[in-house]
Amino acid sequence: MDGRTKVYFTSDAHLGSGYHADPRAVECRLVRWLQSIEGDARAVYFLGDMFDYWFEYRTVVPRGHVRFLGQVALMADAGIEIHFFAGNHDVWFADYLEKELGAQVHHEEALVTLDGKTFRLAHGDKEYCGLSWTNRFLYRLFRHPVARCLYAAVHPRWTVGFALSCSLRSRKRGVRKATLGQIPHAYHNEYFEIEKEWLVRWTKAHIEEHPEVDYYLFGHRHLLVDLALRGEKRIVILGDWLQYNSFAVWDGSALWIDQFLEEEDQV
Template sequence: MLIINKKIYFASDQHFGAPTIKQSKIREQQFVNWLDSIKNEAAIIFLLGDLFDFWFEYKKVVPKGFIRVLGKLAELRDSGIQIHFFVGNHDLWMCDYFETELNIPTYHKPKEFTFNNKTFLIGHGDGLGPGDKGYKRMKKVFTNPVSKWFYRWLHPDIGMQIAQYLSVKNKLISGEEDVKFLGEESEWLVQYCKKKLTEKHYDFFLFGHRHLPLEIAISENSKYINTGDWITHFTYAEFDGDQMMLKSY
C-alpha cells in the first residue's frame, strides 16, 4: 500500500490528432494547461487510454506531432510526479516509447493499485464485460503479431493515412454511435465491475473509453467512475486521499 499526501488524477480519451490537426492542437493546449494547473498538487497522474486518436510505433519511427503534450508529460515526470499510461483501443499499438523516452510505465490490461488503504482497479475499458463482440473480434485481429508485422511494412505516410481514416470512419473503432448512457443493466463496464466485485473488493473502478463522465455505485462501498473525455466534456477524476470526485476543466 502506498500512502499519498497529495492528489491523484485520472483522465482519458483526449484523441489528439482528430478530427483535424488544427482542431486537435486547440484541445491539446487545453489539456497541457490542465496538466500545468494540477502539477503542484499531483502525486500521481493516470492516463486511461486514447491519448491519441491513432498511434503506431515503427522500429525507429513514431507519429509526427503531439510535441506540446509529450513535452509536458516529460517535464512532469522529470519533476518527480508519477505518471501511468493505459493503452486504449486507438493507441493499442503502443510499445515501449513512453517507457524508454518518458519513463512512464505502459499497461495493456487493467491493473490493481492500493493508495491510502483504498483499492483501485484501473484500465481503459475497451472489450471488458459482456457484449461488444464485433469490437472484440476486431481487436484480436489488430493485436495479432502477424497483422502488426504486415502493417509495419507499409510506408509510415501510407500506414498513418489508412489508420486515421479508419479511426474516424469505422464505428466499431470510433465508438461514435455509443456515446450515450445505456442504463446500468446495459452498460458493459458496470457489469464487468459487478463481476469483479464478486471476486475481490475494490473501492474504486476507474475506466475511460465510454466518453461519458459517469459515477455509479456498484455496492454500498464500491464505485465505478468513468472519466469522460477531452472532446466534449473535458472531465477528469480527482482522488484527494479519501474521496473521489469527478470534475470538469
C-alpha cells in the same frame, strides 16, 4: 510531504483526431490542465486513447503532440508518476514513452493500491469484448503479434492516413446511430440508461468474485459516469476531451469527477 498529495485520472483525448474542430486547441487545453495540477499531483494515470492513433516502428513514432508530450516529460522529471494505459486507438505502444518521458506503460488492466484503497484501472475495451463477437475479434486482432508485424511492414505514408480516416468514420457513425436512438452515447444522453451500460453490468459481475476492489475506473465509452455500487464501491467512467474535458481526482480519502473549465467556459 511536498504538497503532492493527489492522484489524477483521465482518458480519451484522441489527440490528432479529425473529429476535433481544432485539434491544436484541444492539445493546448489538455496541457493547461496538466500545468494546473502539477503543483499537487503525485501521479497521473492516462487510461487509454490519449492519442487517436499511435504506432511505434523501431525508430519512428507519429508526428505531432509535442506540447502534450513535452509537458508530460516535465512532470515526470519533477518526480510525478506518469502512467499510460494502451487503449484501442493507441494500442501499439512500445518503449518510446518509457525511454523518452520516464512514463510507465500498461498494456493490460492494473490493480493499484492508493492510501489503503484498491483501484482497478483499465481502458475498458477488453471488458467490452463480452458485448459481441466483433469486439472480441478486433481486440485480439489488434494485439496479435503477427498482425502487428504485418502492419509494421507497410510504409507509414499509407498506414497513418488509413488509421485516422477509419477512426473518423467510426466516430461519425457512432454519433449518427446515437441520434437515431440505436446506441447509448455521450453526446445524446437522453438515450442513455446507466444500468444497461455494459461496463456497469460487467463491473457488477466482477465484484462478486473480487470483493477486494474498491473503485473501478474506465475510459473508452466517452460517458461521464460516477455510480455507487454495493457497499462503498464505485465505478467511474472518465468521459473524454471531445466534449467534457473531464478527469477524476483521488486526494487520499475521497474520489470525485471534475471538469477543466476555463473563463470562456463559464461565461
